[in-house]
Amino acid sequence: MIKINKLERHYKTGDVIVKALNGVSFEIKQGEFIAIMGASGSGKTTMLRILGLLDKPTKGEYTINNLNVVDLPEEERGYYRLTQLGYVFQDYALINEMSAAENVYILSLMEGKSKKESFITAKEALEKVGLGDKLSRVPDQLSGGEKQRVAVARAIAKKPMILFADEPCANLDTRTSAQVLEVLKILNKKFGQTIVMVTHESWHTKYVSRLIKLKDGLIVSDTKLPR
Ligand SMILES: Nc1ncnc2c1ncn2[C@@H]1O[C@H](COP(=O)(O)OP(=O)(O)O)[C@@H](O)[C@H]1O
Ligand SMILES: [Mg+2]
Numbered sequence: 001m002i003k004i005n006k007l008e009r010h011y012k013t014g015d016v017i018v019k020a021l022n023g024v025s026f027e028i029k030q031g032e033f034i035a036i037m038g039a040s041g042s043g044k045t046t047m048l049r050i051l052g053l054l055d056k057p058t059k060g061e062y063t064i065n066n067l068n069v070v071d072l073p074e075e076e077r078g079y080y081r082l083t084q085l086g087y088v089f090q091d092y093a094l095i096n097e098m099s100a101a102e103n104v105y106i107l108s109l110m111e112g113k114s115k116k117e118s119f120i121t122a123k124e125a126l127e128k129v130g131l132g133d134k135l136s137r138v139p140d141q142l143s144g145g146e147k148q149r150v151a152v153a154r155a156i157a158k159k160p161m162i163l164f165a166d167e168p169c170a171n172l173d174t175r176t177s178a179q180v181l182e183v184l185k186i187l188n189k190k191f192g193q194t195i196v197m198v199t200h201e202s203w204h205t206k207y208v209s210r211l212i213k214l215k216d217g218l219i220v221s222d223t224k225l226p227r
Contacts, residue, residue, distance in 0.1 A: 001194065002028035002051065002162070007060035009046050009217075020046040021057070022217035028162075033188040033195045035205050038214035044198040045166055047214065051196060052085055052164040053077050064161075082111065086160030090170035092147045094139045094154075100126060100146075101135040104154045111158060125153040128191075129183045145176025152183055156193065163187070165197040169204065181207040189227075 009021040020043045028034060036044050049055040050062065053069060062070050069080065094103050101122045108118035126132055129149040139147050148168055155163055165184070169177035185207045187193040197208070205211050205225060213221045 005061040035208040042214040043217040086155030086163040088165040125157040
């Protein structure tokens, strides 16, 4: 599904060039649940942003289903992001004035679905993450773990080909982190959702099917994990 080859991303600050990614190659198959780990500054976020078409590499190749997604015009990359990819970030990025259902619903509307269809999709997605009874709660009336599950529901409502999550449990305690990870695991195992997740907690790896470790912009290990 995903193939990257000799990917590099250089950042220039003044005269200094940082090679945040320094020649990374791997493939991701449909249905994998991948954790990307590594010390702070090892290039995890840079990698996820490039895979999620939120940034471009300085060098190297990146294809999704044999389509060269790096060189697509920006409008097509935007359309691809909207229709094919889902994102969960550590700060939830929910709209405070809107209910859980509306936060999920708005993305379907943006995709051009009818109001009725959007509501049904939102309700189904919230049921999948175990929030079917909290549709009308606004973010202030939800716990951190519940907010993150709304963000997961929003991301999966459009049935993305790939779900990207950058430290989705960074602001959660252990118990609520486990709830969010359990939801991701069910999405992956039961619904076959492909997930790429950045994390810094080694206990999170028990939920995933493969672990890629980065160090200084390079892959130092790539391991399939039993589940
Ligand atoms: N926008 C940027 N401008 C300059 N340097 C950056 C930028 N983003 C990241 N970096 C540098 O690239 C390296 C990798 O960063 P990042 O991908 O955020 O790592 P991680 O997510 O693993 O902590 C770090 O040295 C970081 O300082
Ligand atoms: Mg990061």
